[in-house]
Amino acid sequence: MKAVVVHAPDRVEVVERPAPVPGPGDLLVAMRAVGLCGSDTTAWYVATKAPAVLGHETAGVVVEAGPGVTAFRPGDRVFVHHHAPCGSCRACARGDSVMCPAWKPNRLDPGGLAELVRVDAAAVAADTLKLPDGLGFDxxxxVEPLACAVKAVARARVLPGDSVLVVGTGSNGVLLGLLARRAGAARLLGSDPDPARRRLALGFGFDEVFDPAEPGLPARVRGATGGGGADAVLVVPTAEQAVQAAVASAAPGGRVVFYSPVSPDAVWRLAPSEPYFRDLTLAFSYSSGPAETRAALALLEEGVVSARRLVTHRLPIERAAEAFRLARAGGEVLKVLVEIGP
Ligand SMILES: [Zn+2]
Ligand SMILES: [Zn+2]
Incomplete structure (x- = not known):
């Protein structure tokens, strides 16, 4: 079978390797669509795993069910999560699926960007979802990227009437914005240095999208929110300047949620006096688990988010290297999908 081995975001090769064999409780899934995530094209992040078969935004068809599987059968169209919690430890009881000790060791074999993928029994039990008839593989x-956005927007406690600022309006920023609006954001603001992305975000319903390269983002956010600032700020980029501007844009009592994986070398300087006396809540939101993937699937079924609008580029697995190039390009490129099979 074909699989995509990533050495670095700009060194991607399609290789032949033996298909995995499902064990008891496992599924063998023929992948049909795999989205590229920002992390897949972030050099430091890829370096922690490379060489590896990446790809964790997955949908496909069950081709074989291992011994003992009763919930799925060949022909089922499914989303499969690349990690799965045990469901019974203390972290799981708190709902912190991503902090379950079993979560990371349970992974797709060999990874999503392959023609055939073995889904571990734990992921079959905890976080494999049948796709409703109305939803395509795209x-x-x-499901996975939307689930991460569901978690982040919940963590930002967006309430009806809130002003929300999304920093970075690529595909993740668009998802965060759509969910913030659905949670009741009365004013939806964005910020992105890329003019194409600013324009695209307006098409997704953002009220105003600023260029952070122009000075005074916090003042412009206050100007657009009646002087108060943003009640919730969702931050996709990890550059220090973007983080500082995001925190300074929050309203008194506001919540600031950092969305993306941060390099171990990153240091953010923050003068804490202002955030303290404005009683801000600063939080991270890392990945997502079974509760959020189910919520994401329901949102897709409702049509709150659709691949038709978010996916801008689709390439066959043979052209995976080009797909990675596109995903790094920015501009008009939002979500890039690698399509596999017939
Ligand atoms: Zn991701
Ligand atoms: Zn657990």
Missing amino acids: DGAL
């Missing part, structure tokens, strides 16, 4: 590939 929608199924949005």
